[in-house]
Amino acid sequence: MSAPMIELAKVSKSFGAHQVLSGVDLSVGRSEVVCLIGPSGSGKSTLLRCVNFLEPYDSGDVRIEGRLIGYEDAADGARRPMSARKLRDMRREIGMVFQHFNLWPHMTALGNVAEPLRRVRGLSAREAAERATAMLTRVGLAAKAGAYPSRLSGGQQQRVAIARALAMQPRLMLFDEPTSALDPELVGEVLEVMKSLAADGMTMLIVTHEMGFAAHVAGRIAFIDEGRIIDEGPPRHVFHESPEPRVRQFLQTYHDRNAF
Amino acid sequence: MNLDLIWRYAPSLISGFGVTILCWGVGGALGLLLGFAITLLNRLRFLPLNWLLRGFIEVFRGTPFLMQLFLLYAGGPSIGLRLGATTAGILGLCLYSSAYFAEIFRAGFASVPVGQIEAATSVGMAPFDTLIRVTLPGALIAAVPPIVNMLIILSKEMVVLSIITVPELMYQVQTMAAETFTAFDAIFAMAVFYWLLVETVSRLGARLEARVTAYLAHEESAA
Numbered sequence: 001m002s003a004p005m006i007e008l009a010k011v012s013k014s015f016g017a018h019q020v021l022s023g024v025d026l027s028v029g030r031s032e033v034v035c036l037i038g039p040s041g042s043g044k045s046t047l048l049r050c051v052n053f054l055e056p057y058d059s060g061d062v063r064i065e066g067r068l069i070g071y072e073d074a075a076d077g078a079r080r081p082m083s084a085r086k087l088r089d090m091r092r093e094i095g096m097v098f099q100h101f102n103l104w105p106h107m108t109a110l111g112n113v114a115e116p117l118r119r120v121r122g123l124s125a126r127e128a129a130e131r132a133t134a135m136l137t138r139v140g141l142a143a144k145a146g147a148y149p150s151r152l153s154g155g156q157q158q159r160v161a162i163a164r165a166l167a168m169q170p171r172l173m174l175f176d177e178p179t180s181a182l183d184p185e186l187v188g189e190v191l192e193v194m195k196s197l198a199a200d201g202m203t204m205l206i207v208t209h210e211m212g213f214a215a216h217v218a219g220r221i222a223f224i225d226e227g228r229i230i231d232e233g234p235p236r237h238v239f240h241e242s243p244e245p246r247v248r249q250f251l252q253t254y255h256d257r258n259a260f
Numbered sequence: 261m262n263l264d265l266i267w268r269y270a271p272s273l274i275s276g277f278g279v280t281i282l283c284w285g286v287g288g289a290l291g292l293l294l295g296f297a298i299t300l301l302n303r304l305r306f307l308p309l310n311w312l313l314r315g316f317i318e319v320f321r322g323t324p325f326l327m328q329l330f331l332l333y334a335g336g337p338s339i340g341l342r343l344g345a346t347t348a349g350i351l352g353l354c355l356y357s358s359a360y361f362a363e364i365f366r367a368g369f370a371s372v373p374v375g376q377i378e379a380a381t382s383v384g385m386a387p388f389d390t391l392i393r394v395t396l397p398g399a400l401i402a403a404v405p406p407i408v409n410m411l412i413i414l415s416k417e418m419v420v421l422s423i424i425t426v427p428e429l430m431y432q433v434q435t436m437a438a439e440t441f442t443a444f445d446a447i448f449a450m451a452v453f454y455w456l457l458v459e460t461v462s463r464l465g466a467r468l469e470a471r472v473t474a475y476l477a478h479e480e481s482a483a
Binding site: 088089092094106120 | 387394475
């Protein structure tokens, strides 16, 4: 059997004296969609950011298709930081979408999508523009290709950001609360794009507070609290059958807040 | 006011203005380059180098420009550095302004949201490409107005060069005043020249600013 797309084993991470992740194990298979949920400050985003080593983890293993990211283990067991070049080579296969979109404001929507294709994939200006246009079309924004981010709504900006990550033809995609910064009426358009990605077989690891979306799209849900995965399983299990009081309490709070 | 007098001294005033522009342009441009280099070197986060550059900035921001010029021009020969007045003036201006420009660039870089750099990192962009394509354009948006401001201040600091006998505008004006026993006419001529210079610089600055913030102007004109 081939290695899982993402495999985390005993991943730990501290910010100073504060332990954010305490020995997390998690595996995401090819074409699987896994949602990370949990209270704020529980370590969800940190965990996600360890997967492409945007956040260096302190110990444990994070493997992408079997290959350790961020470090190299020598034969004598010593661990060294991976060379910057190798790390970049791994990162370009991992798409990432951020809570605050993080588009480059001085480039148009097309420019934002084409830029990594030119600088990282080495495409010509024409090829990059062609592929970028195709990606913008895919997220329904071909008409906005020439618009600067400041002219786009939050939902449109996030779709451009998804197109930017997607254009690199990544092996997997990471989403860090992709709809948390959006007005409620703009959340749907972003979730639709993500659903279509999932339907196309993209491997996705998603930190989200959209429980409805998680219930419908995720193959598996992992609930994180205080840096540990305390429950994990199919949506039905986590949302309705979890034996963990903290999970039930969290979901109850969520229901209460959204009931009207 | 005696226009005849100004007319008679016009050639020397214009030559002085030319020297002012030369020293200011060359010294300011070199100062910008040096200041940018200091900022980039500081970003390497190599501690001994950081301390050294910090010390450089403290010295050149913390002491009067005139004192630096004296040290360079009059004190230079004692360490084997023999410079003509104009060369010393240009070099002095470069060193003095670089300390300020370095701080302006540093603030510019600090103004770029870290998320924009993380986005570049996440797609595997190399540090140099990230600097040129992402960080620098963002930094310039914040840096251009204070750079233009600094250049205007520097243009007026140029009068200090007359003290080490650089034949710039102030030097010529003082010569004219001494030879003709007229204070007002010479000073008036100087004011006109300076007004022309500063007006030109601020207009060019406004155009440059419009250029680096093109995407915002785009928004305003489209809205």
